[in-house]
């Protein structure tokens with residue numbers, strides 16, 4: 517079992533989710549389908565053969581585009597799944613969700629716990645649109661209770677397309693690899709002009725300073741990136757400023 521196993525005290529042990537199905541005990545497969553896709557496993561039934569998977573991937577895109585097409589202006593809030601509900605970061609993300617909702621801007625998160633839950637909570641309790649784009653993970657509990665529009669994806673890359681396509685700006689709170697992935701996805705798409713430039717706010721100066729200085733120092737000096745546009749990436753400890761900048765390209769705000 518992984519450290520993410522939340523249901524250790526359940527009679528049958530942990531619950532494994534795959535699409536609409538849940539499995540327990542001996543019904544839990546030894547490897548997830550996503551792992552098979554990436555791992556090139558030979559022992560698959562027809563539904564796991566790559567050409568058929570394309571249909572499932574396609575359906576995730578279609579459902580995502582369909583559900584989110586009318587969302588209106590939105591900001592993505594990313595950050596640690598592990599932030600506890602009494603942490604400063606959690607309270608900050610909750611306030612961000614609230615401020616965004618008050619500006620009639622939808623909040624988009626990964627729909628999970630920690631910072632995601634906090635931002636969804638702030639938005640939902642302020643009467644705003646609170647979107648959770650969840651990811652099917654083995655032993656995961658599903659979308660947090662503050663999501664008012666939720667979608668679950670099997671594939672990270674489909675889900676990331678939804679984050680970037682429907683967000684007009686992002687606020688990145690302290691987090692780990694998942695958060696880094698989301699931050700660098702946006703920076704890469706902007707740098708390669710695959711996406712219109714959007715404001716990227718790094719909330720938590722102390723936390724992000726080291727990464728920012730490394731990017732703007734050795735990485736830039738070796739010519740690996742161009743200068744980080746200060747109008748594109750902001751480092752701040754000010755929640756109001758974070759929301760103000762993240763929504764700065766939305767005409768109605």
Ligand SMILES: C/C(=C\CNc1ncnc2c1ncn2[C@@H]1O[C@H](COP(=O)(O)O)[C@@H](O)[C@H]1O)CO
Pocket residue numbers: 520593594595596597598625626627628629632650651653656690691692693694695696698
């Ligand atoms: C590991 C734990 C929960 C995992 N549940 C997640 N649900 C939804 N989205 C997630 C989850 N974990 C990561 N993400 C995405 O990555 C970002 C956070 O990752 P980090 O590594 O914690 O920084 C977040 O923005 C999500 O989109 C604990 O119970």
